[in-house]
Amino acid sequence: MAVPDVTTPGGLLLALAVLVPFVGVLAGLVLGGRNPQRVAFVAMLAGLGIALAIADHLMRSGGAVVYLLGGWSPPLGVALRADAPAVVMLLAVAVVICGIGVYACADFGTPSGEQEARAPFTFWLLLLAVWGSLNLVFVSGDLFTLYVALELLTFAGVPLVCLDGRGETLRAALRYLLFALLGSVLYLLGAVLLYGAYGTLDIALLAARIRPDPATLAAAALMTTGLLAKTALFPLHIWLPPAHAGAPAAASAVLSGLVIKGSWFLVVRLWFDVMPGVVTPSSAQLLAGMGAAAIVFGSVIAVRQERLKLLVAYSTLAQIGYLFLMFPLAFDAGGHALVHGGALTGGLLQAVSHATAKAGMFMAAGLIYAALGHDRIADLAGVARAMPVTVLAFAVAGLALMGVVPSGAYLAKKLMLDAADSSGQWWWTVVLQGGAAFTAGYVVLVLVNALRRPREPVAIVKRVSRLSECAALALAACSLLLALAALGPVPGDLVSSPLKPAELGSTLLVVLGGALLALGLARRSLLAPEGERAPAAGPVRRAAVAVGTAFEDADRLVRRWPSACIALLAVAALFGFLMAAR
Amino acid sequence: MSGGTLFGLCAALLVGIGTYGLVVNAHPLRKILAFNVVGSGVFLLLGAIARRGAGAGFGGDPVPQALLITGIVVAFSATALTVALLLRLFAVTGSVTLAADAPAKPEAETTGTPGATGT
Numbered sequence: 075m076a077v078p079d080v081t082t083p084g085g086l087l088l089a090l091a092v093l094v095p096f097v098g099v100l101a102g103l104v105l106g107g108r109n110p111q112r113v114a115f116v117a118m119l120a121g122l123g124i125a126l127a128i129a130d131h132l133m134r135s136g137g138a139v140v141y142l143l144g145g146w147s148p149p150l151g152v153a154l155r156a157d158a159p160a161v162v163m164l165l166a167v168a169v170v171i172c173g174i175g176v177y178a179c180a181d182f183g184t185p186s187g188e189q190e191a192r193a194p195f196t197f198w199l200l201l202l203a204v205w206g207s208l209n210l211v212f213v214s215g216d217l218f219t220l221y222v223a224l225e226l227l228t229f230a231g232v233p234l235v236c237l238d239g240r241g242e243t244l245r246a247a248l249r250y251l252l253f254a255l256l257g258s259v260l261y262l263l264g265a266v267l268l269y270g271a272y273g274t275l276d277i278a279l280l281a282a283r284i285r286p287d288p289a290t291l292a293a294a295a296l297m298t299t300g301l302l303a304k305t306a307l308f309p310l311h312i313w314l315p316p317a318h319a320g321a322p323a324a325a326s327a328v329l330s331g332l333v334i335k336g337s338w339f340l341v342v343r344l345w346f347d348v349m350p351g352v353v354t355p356s357s358a359q360l361l362a363g364m365g366a367a368a369i370v371f372g373s374v375i376a377v378r379q380e381r382l383k384l385l386v387a388y389s390t391l392a393q394i395g396y397l398f399l400m401f402p403l404a405f406d407a408g409g410h411a412l413v414h415g416g417a418l419t420g421g422l423l424q425a426v427s428h429a430t431a432k433a434g435m436f437m438a439a440g441l442i443y444a445a446l447g448h449d450r451i452a453d454l455a456g457v458a459r460a461m462p463v464t465v466l467a468f469a470v471a472g473l474a475l476m477g478v479v480p481s482g483a484y485l486a487k488k489l490m491l492d493a494a495d496s497s498g499q500w501w502w503t504v505v506l507q508g509g510a511a512f513t514a515g516y517v518v519l520v521l522v523n524a525l526r527r528p529r530e531p532v533a534i535v536k537r538v539s540r541l542s543e544c545a546a547l548a549l550a551a552c553s554l555l556l557a558l559a560a561l562g563p564v565p566g567d568l569v570s571s572p573l574k575p576a577e578l579g580s581t582l583l584v585v586l587g588g589a590l591l592a593l594g595l596a597r598r599s600l601l602a603p604e605g606e607r608a609p610a611a612g613p614v615r616r617a618a619v620a621v622g623t624a625f626e627d628a629d630r631l632v633r634r635w636p637s638a639c640i641a642l643l644a645v646a647a648l649f650g651f652l653m654a655a656r
Numbered sequence: 657m658s659g660g661t662l663f664g665l666c667a668a669l670l671v672g673i674g675t676y677g678l679v680v681n682a683h684p685l686r687k688i689l690a691f692n693v694v695g696s697g698v699f700l701l702l703g704a705i706a707r708r709g710a711g712a713g714f715g716g717d718p719v720p721q722a723l724l725i726t727g728i729v730v731a732f733s734a735t736a737l738t739v740a741l742l743l744r745l746f747a748v749t750g751s752v753t754l755a756a757d758a759p760a761k762p763e764a765e766t767t768g769t770p771g772a773t774g775t
Contacts, residue, residue, distance in 0.1 A: 236744075245753075251734075252687050
């Protein structure tokens with residue numbers, strides 16, 4: 075990020091992108107009653123406008139948008155910088171926040187004449203706080219400001235987990251907070267070491283001065299590991315499933331779609347912009363290897379779930395893995411440094427695509443829970459007829475996650491496959507292609523159950539808001555059509571027609587693979603008719619179930635506190651070792 | 657041994673003790689305290705760096721000191737939030753154990769009562 079140290083035109087917009095949500099938080103806090111929701115909507119409109127304006131400035135100038143706080147230039151002052159990746163994330167987050175806001179009107183609206191309740195009041199304020207913190211993560215040009223932004227994001231995200239105040243969600247929130255604090259203290263330790271070595275924390279200045287000496291390597295390993303703990307990359311996902319599955323649907327959408335992207339984006343910043351020449355290809359292989367393990371592990375356990383929300387939470391665990399596959403593919407020809415290129419574009423697209431699709435998926439799951447009063451996957455029969463829009467939203471989000479043309483994930487996969495081909499890393503081609511089938515596994519499982527003909531009509535305990543259903547569908551559709559929107563920055567011949575034989579064939583192959591996975595692993599056999607005992611299982615099915623159970627046991631072991639902490643230290647040591655071995 | 661090295665080693669020791677405490681202690685309050693010990697180690701290191709990087713005629717480099725104060729504020733808020741959550745957890749469930757999804761639990765979870773959408 076070689077950028078001039080002056081405030082560029084439109085620089086003030088960066089400060090506003092951070093300020094507007096936080097002013098909204100304070101205003102909502104003071105006004106109370108029904109006002110937090112109104113303030114949130116005003117802030118959403120303003121924030122969306124600001125994000126668009128920043129994108130406009132970036133497109134016109136071609137370089138990064140910069141704002142120097144108080145006119146002081148680094149190293150003494152603090153700079154806000156928005157380069158292309160930051161602007162992409164700013165825009166995506168603004169769109170997803172607006173979608174979640176519209177969805178949450180039904181759950182967290184305060185009807186006129188009623189006293190304010192704690193959950194809605196807190197939800198709207200925290201939604202804005204998450205947004206402001208994320209914007210700060212995207213535009214900060216300084217590692218310490220990033221630390222503060224990261225902490226703000228955690229403090230805003232944790233209470234979202236326990237909005238309903240039940241014991242189990244409080245416990246999930248506490249686990250989340252404690253593990254996240256461990257992660258952030260490691261990050262801070264790394265940042266302190268960097269300051270000790272170079273006397274600055276400004277990203278552009280650091281990038282110019284950094285060399286692979288022991289202090290820098292230790293800092294890189296500590297910071298990366300700390301951020302991975304906050305992102306919940308396997309095997310550091312101790313807190314994710316209970317936290318994301320227990321929260322109210324709108325909050326889960328925020329946590330799963332957005333909050334984890336903050337720390338992920340920081341890993342990208344660190345590796346690509348601060349120390350592109352310090353990290354080694356072998357450490358990138360480790361990072362992506364953890365990602366590949368997350369895909370297999372998360373998907374298999376997702377298929378084994380009985381409850382829809384837990385299934386979606388484990389699907390997030392798997393999708394986090396995808397976000398880290400781009401790192402080994404982004405090295406330059408000699409394998410010396412990470413470069414901004416096709417692989418990074420692919421990774422960002424994957425993040426945006428997951429943010430929109432996963433938010434839509436959690437919303438759909440939440441609507442199904444609200445309407446049926448339960449979310450047991452085996453008892454979903456007839457839901458597709460009762461709530462077609464919601465099930466359509468789930469299906470569209472699932473297709474988008476699988477990477478069917480023209481979804482963002484498809485384009486991301488294509489860009490990363492190209493990078494894997496050109497760098498000769500065939501094993502990532504296998505992971506990228508196979509990962510889609512794993513994703514298809516749990517999507518097929520849910521859809522087969524939802525499309526099943528019920529023996530008696532489904533009992534709807536509560537009518538869900540049509541507006542919420544449309545918001546879920548809109549976000550899912552955003553993700554499915556993302557490749558078309560992204561055509562501007564990438565060559566047009568990358569997206570082919572979904573009806574071309576090759577595309578149709580690969581889609582069918584993915585769905586077939588997923589169906590086999592779901593058939594083998596599902597807790598209740600897919601072939602058994604509704605309400606009847608399953609036929610005796612064959613040897614293949616018994617073996618598959620044994621594998622699934624083994625994965626579940628391993629997951630329980632990994633998610634115990636001592637094993638998670640030891641895994642954390644081991645990952646840090648491994649990163650240190652792999653970065654030092656050059 | 658110079659003062660800076662001594663402080664640096666003390667910082668490393670504090671980080672080590674705190675990390676050990678975080679791993680082995682089951683009680684959340686002990687984990688919170690251990691987190692604060694790690695934090696103190698990091699802040700001590702920052703202080704040592706400030707002293708080492710002082711310009712001529714200054715007692716210390718002011719930038720790390722400013723970072724230090726911000727860091728302490730953040731660590732304090734983190735501690736306060738964690739303790740508040742812990743107290744609430746104790747008030748609601750009567751225990752403070754973190755072993756949420758121990759193998760005994762899943763059956764109870766699947767038959768969970770409606771209301772998780774938290775209105």
